[in-house]
Amino acid sequence: MNAEQALPVLVELTRGGIVESKHRGAIAVCRADGTLVAWAGDPELVTFPRSALKPFQALPVVESGAAERFGFGDAELAVCCGSHNGEPRHCEVVGSMLQRADVPLTAMRNGVTPPIDETEHARYTLDLLDHTPLLQNCSGKHAGILAACRARGYAVEDYDALDHPIQREIRASLGECFRMPGDDLVAGIDGCTLPTYGAPLRNISAGWGAVAAPSKGPSRHAAALGRLARAMAAEPWMVAGTGRIDTNLSQATGGRVLAKGGAEGVICLAIVDRGLGVTVKLDDGTYRGHDAIVPALLRQLDAVSADEAARLDALFPAAIRSNRDQQVGEMTAVFELQFAS
Amino acid sequence: MNAEQALPVLVELTRGGIVESKHRGAIAVCRADGTLVAWAGDPELVTFPRSALKPFQALPVVESGAAERFGFGDAELAVCCGSHNGEPRHCEVVGSMLQRADVPLTAMRNGVTPPIDETEHARYTLDLLDHTPLLQNCSGKHAGILAACRARGYAVEDYDALDHPIQREIRASLGECFRMPGDDLVAGIDGCTLPTYGAPLRNISAGWGAVAAPSKGPSRHAAALGRLARAMAAEPWMVAGTGRIDTNLSQATGGRVLAKGGAEGVICLAIVDRGLGVTVKLDDGTYRGHDAIVPALLRQLDAVSADEAARLDALFPAAIRSNRDQQVGEMTAVFELQFAS
Numbered sequence: 001m002n003a004e005q006a007l008p009v010l011v012e013l014t015r016g017g018i019v020e021s022k023h024r025g026a027i028a029v030c031r032a033d034g035t036l037v038a039w040a041g042d043p044e045l046v047t048f049p050r051s052a053l054k055p056f057q058a059l060p061v062v063e064s065g066a067a068e069r070f071g072f073g074d075a076e077l078a079v080c081c082g083s084h085n086g087e088p089r090h091c092e093v094v095g096s097m098l099q100r101a102d103v104p105l106t107a108m109r110n111g112v113t114p115p116i117d118e119t120e121h122a123r124y125t126l127d128l129l130d131h132t133p134l135l136q137n138c139s140g141k142h143a144g145i146l147a148a149c150r151a152r153g154y155a156v157e158d159y160d161a162l163d164h165p166i167q168r169e170i171r172a173s174l175g176e177c178f179r180m181p182g183d184d185l186v187a188g189i190d191g192c193t194l195p196t197y198g199a200p201l202r203n204i205s206a207g208w209g210a211v212a213a214p215s216k217g218p219s220r221h222a223a224a225l226g227r228l229a230r231a232m233a234a235e236p237w238m239v240a241g242t243g244r245i246d247t248n249l250s251q252a253t254g255g256r257v258l259a260k261g262g263a264e265g266v267i268c269l270a271i272v273d274r275g276l277g278v279t280v281k282l283d284d285g286t287y288r289g290h291d292a293i294v295p296a297l298l299r300q301l302d303a304v305s306a307d308e309a310a311r312l313d314a315l316f317p318a319a320i321r322s323n324r325d326q327q328v329g330e331m332t333a334v335f336e337l338q339f340a341s
Numbered sequence: 342m343n344a345e346q347a348l349p350v351l352v353e354l355t356r357g358g359i360v361e362s363k364h365r366g367a368i369a370v371c372r373a374d375g376t377l378v379a380w381a382g383d384p385e386l387v388t389f390p391r392s393a394l395k396p397f398q399a400l401p402v403v404e405s406g407a408a409e410r411f412g413f414g415d416a417e418l419a420v421c422c423g424s425h426n427g428e429p430r431h432c433e434v435v436g437s438m439l440q441r442a443d444v445p446l447t448a449m450r451n452g453v454t455p456p457i458d459e460t461e462h463a464r465y466t467l468d469l470l471d472h473t474p475l476l477q478n479c480s481g482k483h484a485g486i487l488a489a490c491r492a493r494g495y496a497v498e499d500y501d502a503l504d505h506p507i508q509r510e511i512r513a514s515l516g517e518c519f520r521m522p523g524d525d526l527v528a529g530i531d532g533c534t535l536p537t538y539g540a541p542l543r544n545i546s547a548g549w550g551a552v553a554a555p556s557k558g559p560s561r562h563a564a565a566l567g568r569l570a571r572a573m574a575a576e577p578w579m580v581a582g583t584g585r586i587d588t589n590l591s592q593a594t595g596g597r598v599l600a601k602g603g604a605e606g607v608i609c610l611a612i613v614d615r616g617l618g619v620t621v622k623l624d625d626g627t628y629r630g631h632d633a634i635v636p637a638l639l640r641q642l643d644a645v646s647a648d649e650a651a652r653l654d655a656l657f658p659a660a661i662r663s664n665r666d667q668q669v670g671e672m673t674a675v676f677e678l679q680f681a682s
Contacts, residue, residue, distance in 0.1 A: 006347030006365070013605075013626065016529025018539060020389055021605045021626030024347070024365070048361055111664020122463035136664065188357025189669040198359060264354075264362045284625035285354065285362030323452020323477065328530040 007041040008335060010282070011289035013320065015329035023289035025265065025282040027297060027337065030205035031275055032216035034179040038301065038337040039202075047281045048188060048198040050262030054141050055081040055211055055228050057194070059173045060166060061144040062224035066151035070100040072144075077231035078238035079140030083261065085241025086115020086124075091134040093238065094143045101147035108133040109160045110142045110192040117241060138192040140238075145170075145194075162187060162195045171197065176218040177207040177225075191263060201279045204268065208277025211258060212270035229270065232258045245290055245316075252311040257298065261287065267294065271303050288331070291316040296333035348382040349676060351623070352630035354661065356670035364630035366606065366623040368638060368678065371546035372616055373557035375520040379642065379678040380543075388622045389529055389539040391603030395482050396422040396552055396569050398535070400514045401507060402485040403565035407492035411441040413485075418572035419579035420481030424602065426582025427456020427465075432475040434579065435484045442488035449474040450501045451483045451533040458582060479533040481579075486511075486535075503528060503536045512538065517559040518551050518566075519544040532604060542620045545609065549618025552599060553611035570611065573599045586631055586657075593652040598639065602628065608635065612644050629672070632657040637674035 011023040026041030036043055058080040061067050067077060075093050084090035098105060114124045115135045123129045133139055149156045149166050158164055175182030178199050186198030210217025214226035232239050233255030240246035245267070246259040258270040265282030267290045278297065282289055295312040298304045304312065320329035352364040367382030377384055399421040402408050408418060416434050425431035439446060455465045456476045464470045474480055490497045490507050499505055516523030519540050527539030551558025555567035573580050574596030581587035586608070587600040599611040606623030608631045619638065623630055636653040639645045645653065661670035 015389055016527050016537070016539060018387060018527055018529075020529075020539075021624065023625055046359060048356060109665065113664055118466055122466035125459055125463035126467065126469075128467075186357050186359055188359075188361075189663055189667060191663050191669070193663045193665050193667065196357070198357060198361075282625075283362065284364055284623075284627060286625060286627060322530055322532050322534045323454055324450065324534050326530060326534065328532070 007045070007283050010040065010333060010335045011292045011331060012334050013329060013331045015320070020329065023282050023284060023286060025280060025289070026201055027278065027280050027335070028201035028205040029276055029278050029301065029337070030202050030209050032206060032209035032213050032277065034202070034206040036202050036340055037276060038339045040335045040337055043202040044200045045281065046186060046198050046200050047266070048186070048196055048262070048264065049204050049266050049268060049279065050190060050196060050264060051083045051138065052204070052260045052262035052266050052268035052279070053174070053196060054083070054260060055225070055232070056174050056177050056207060057141055057170050058144050058228055059221055059224050060148035060152070060169055062227050064148040064151035066101065066144070066147040067227070069151055070097065070147055072097065072147070074231040074234040075238050077228055078235035080144035081228055081232050081260065082140055082239035083137040084140060084238065085117035085244065086120045086135040086137065087117045087241050090140070090238065090241060094134050094139045097143040097147060101143070101150045103143070103146045103150060103156060105132060105134070107146055107156050108139065108142050110136045110138050112136060136192065141194070142192065160193045160195070167195050171195070173221060174207070177210050177221060178203040179206045201281060204279040205277040208268045208270050208279065209275060210277070212272050212277055213275035216275060229258060229272070233272070245294070248315050249294065252315060253304070253308055257303070259294070261290070269294070271301065274301070274303055276301065276303070292318065292331050292333040296335070297337060300337045348386070348624050351381065351674060351676045352633045352672060353675050354670060354672045356661070361670065364623050364625060364627060366621060366630070367542055368619065368621050368676070369542035369546040370617055370619050370642065370678070371543050371550050373547060373550035373554050373618065375543070375547040377543050377681055378617060379680045381676045381678055384543040385541045386622065387527060387539050387541050388607070389527070389537055389603070389605065390545050390607050390609060390620065391531060391537060391605060392424045392479065393545070393601045393603035393607050393609035393620070394515065394537060395424070395601060396566070396573070397515050397518055397548060398482055398511050399485050399569055400562055400565050401489035401493070401510055403568050405489040405492040407442065407485070407488040408568070410492055411438065411488055413438065413488070415572040415575040416579050418569055419576035421485035422569055422573055422601065423481055423580035424478040425481060425579065426458035426585065427461045427476040427478065428458045428582050431481070431579065431582060435475050435480045438484040438488060442484070442491045444484070444487045444491060444497060446473060446475070448487055448497050449480065449483050451477045451479045453477060477533065482535070483533065501534045501536070508536050512536070514562060515548070518548040518562060520547045542622060545620040546618040549609045549611050549620065550616060551618070553613050553618055554616035557616060570599060570613070574613070586635070589656050590635065593656060594645070594649055598644070600635070602631070610635070612642065615642070615644055617642065617644070633659065633672050633674040637676070638678060641678045
């Protein structure tokens with residue numbers, strides 16, 4: 001029972017004047033060249049960014065020529081980088097990508113799960129909408145990869161196999177963006193069945209630094225990363241959807257901060273005007289702490305204006321409330337970033 | 342950033358051969374007299390049992406004579422001790438309790454929240470059922486307390502106030518069952534607006550030891566605790582509902598192990614034939630780890646038969662699966678209980 005190696009507490013939740021729950025984790029803030037700028041906990045912690053890999057998994061959509069050939073604009077590219085809510089427009093856009101790339105819906109291997117959006121989830125549960133893979137939050141990523149397979153002339157049948165050429169291409173690009181040999185990435189399988197990769201937080205943040213400042217990342221991917229980052233900034237709703245932190249944060253900062261969550265407690269940021277990439281991993285795989293952590297770290301990085309800070313406070317209130325709206329506690333960030341001297 | 346004081350890891354989740362997430366926490370196993378039998382982490386950790394207080398909050402329902410006067414049987418008493426799913430029968434039983442005690446629905450101060458049950462939640466979201474306080478998972482507790490107020494001749498208007506006589510009665514009983522002065526309980530407010538109390542895990546477990554062996558607990562409460570424990574064993578579905586761990590565990594052990602979850606990562610057990618009370622608190626306020634922790638601790642306490650262990654393995658599989666049912670990881674308990682010599 002390795003109490004010794006515990007990551008620091010990043011967030012505390014109180015009730016009745018005592019700490020009731022806490023979330024531990026680690027944060028790394030890097031530039032595209034891999035320089036570590038700031039951190040909390042162990043920036044070398046190896047973890048899976050999960051869906052925060054999506055902008056890198058979308059590189060072939062641009063680089064294969066699929067985006068141009070099939071007329072994918074900001075909305076289509078943003079949903080390739082997103083974990084969408086399964087709201088009607090998300091599904092329409094993904095469906096149209098498949099049609100334009102002449103890929104049948106049956107080729108999708110992401111599985112069928114309930115939409116994240118509460119109303120669509122309810123309609124799904126009550127069989128009031130078709131249970132299709134379009135609803136699953138990764139369907140944009142899958143549609144993009146399938147379109148890239150078409151553009152490259154690859155078979156689409158086994159596009160989720162670790163050794164399919166499109167997956168080998170993604171792994172190699174990921175290594176370049178993360179500033180590490182692709183072979184050193186830890187390979188696993190994601191919930192949506194695609195290969196997924198683990199890396200130290202600082203390497204993941206270097207990749208997100210390249211999303212923030214594509215010209216400072218690997219030159220081979222600068223154009224595509226720039227195109228994808230512009231799409232995420234222009235269509236933040238396609239990256240997640242109504243009420244989601246990724247969308248809200250990007251909107252609150254006018255696209256200056258791009259955000260992408262990942263399963264098991266991950267959120268990555270690209271702070272565009274600062275050229276910084278950020279990775280937050282909560283040890284316990286939870287998300288609620290992000291609401292306290294992200295505004296706190298942006299403040300500590302001096303990366304939000306007073307106006308934006310006020311907007312974030314309104315979006316992410318600290319108060320924990322009862323069912324009848326009494327304040328019964330508080331969720332607060334309790335970490336201090338360490339800065340490289 | 343108090344990395345030093347971290348509780349031990351109780352559960353690990355793996356993917357691609359590495360640990361992706363973990364849950365830390367503490368466990369205390371006690372007898373009704375407060376003897377500490379076994380533990381993991383700090384058994385003196387002070388936390389709020391939240392809904393795992395419900396059997397003690399239900400003591401006045403029996404002790405005031407309300408149960409007898411209003412004809413509450415096993416189903417009614419079990420739902421007083423439960424956090425129900427909001428399935429139709431749950432709401433029917435709670436509604437009938439209010440009617441029998443002549444308490445209007447408008448007296449309920451638990452608030453209105455979506456039912457836990459997925460289908461009812463969906464119907465709630467789409468406004469296909471009335472949004473009433475009956476649906477809220479604590480409605481049985483509230484109805485029971487209101488009925489006790491009627492039987493005691495107390496005002497029902499402010500039954501959720503810390504100094505209402507029914508709440509003072511509950512606090513005093515709780516102190517006795519927990520083997521500590523009621524004044525030393527940490528007072529907070531629960532999501533459902535009732536006063537809630539925090540205590541060291543070993544004291545909470547002493548209380549649950551008294552649920553397991555009422556004759557070994559405070560004699561003043563032996564009869565009522567026995568009555569409530571029999572109700573929970575007889576009507577496990579009323580304690581939670583379809584698919585819930587509390588219900589499943591009680592059913593899998595033929596009522597020999599009673600279980601009650603609480604918000605923010607708590608689950609308490611009464612191991613009836615062993616006279617043991619157990620409290621598990623996950624530091625991060627999550628629940629999924631309970632599926633691994635509870636079977637492991639029952640095994641370590643030698644408190645399940647081979648048949649029951651097989652049933653628990655089937656109920657709580659370790660495999661983490663992709664949307665297309667590939668095994669992609671595993672959730673495993675990694676603690677070892679320490680035993681008092």
